[in-house]
Amino acid sequence: MEAWLTDFPQRLIDGYTTFLSARLPHEQSRFRELAETGQHPEIMVIGCCDSRVSPEVIFDARPGELFVVRNVANIVPPYAPDGQAHGVSAALEFGVGALRVKHIVVLGHARCGGVKAFAEEAPPLSPGDFIGKWMKLMAPAAAKTPRGDASPADYLTRLEQANIVNSLDNLTSFPGLAALIEKGKIATHGAYFGVATGELSVLDRASGAFRSIAPEAQTRAFAVPRL
Numbered sequence: 001m002e003a004w005l006t007d008f009p010q011r012l013i014d015g016y017t018t019f020l021s022a023r024l025p026h027e028q029s030r031f032r033e034l035a036e037t038g039q040h041p042e043i044m045v046i047g048c049c050d051s052r053v054s055p056e057v058i059f060d061a062r063p064g065e066l067f068v069v070r071n072v073a074n075i076v077p078p079y080a081p082d083g084q085a086h087g088v089s090a091a092l093e094f095g096v097g098a099l100r101v102k103h104i105v106v107l108g109h110a111r112c113g114g115v116k117a118f119a120e121e122a123p124p125l126s127p128g129d130f131i132g133k134w135m136k137l138m139a140p141a142a143a144k145t146p147r148g149d150a151s152p153a154d155y156l157t158r159l160e161q162a163n164i165v166n167s168l169d170n171l172t173s174f175p176g177l178a179a180l181i182e183k184g185k186i187a188t189h190g191a192y193f194g195v196a197t198g199e200l201s202v203l204d205r206a207s208g209a210f211r212s213i214a215p216e217a218q219t220r221a222f223a224v225p226r227l
């Protein structure tokens, strides 16, 4: 290997080589077309940085299909035109204003380290650092989610799902976006991925519950022997 490349992760070199031989041949014309005409994704996904919850993998997405922004615990901060730099808000502005996406999906997940740290007030949270301040954005979700007599695992699930709802609420704090939602030009959705089970649930706004979108196929996928 050439000297300048020795520090680059071998895993990425191997993955790229596989991409060149396996996927690129099928996607070549699509990449070319997307380069010429630009991207026109209709769906924006706001997900967590968690390496197990990749929207492109979960939704089997092709290049150009999903406009994705990921951050710790899939949080949408409230609209804050305070002159500071806001990454999620910038992505929203671009997705909504320039790309004119038709759907925004907030994708949360089980076993979210950010939500767990917030619930347990545990490391890596601390008042002075970035993640501690960031996770405080989910305080309204926690305030609406009493622990009651829920088991720790159930409480975390409720908190993870309340955090998704809180992000959906915060989307409506952006005036331009709120108007588009009101007019039916953009639909927002909450989704929750069960990492261990592969189950995807979507928020049913009428009941406030997250319901599995393909329970039979998901059960089948886990029931069939692999070999």
Ligand SMILES: [Zn+2]
Residues within 6 Å of the ligand: 048, 049, 050, 072, 073, 074, 109, 111, 112, 113, 114, 115
């Ligand atoms: Zn997470």
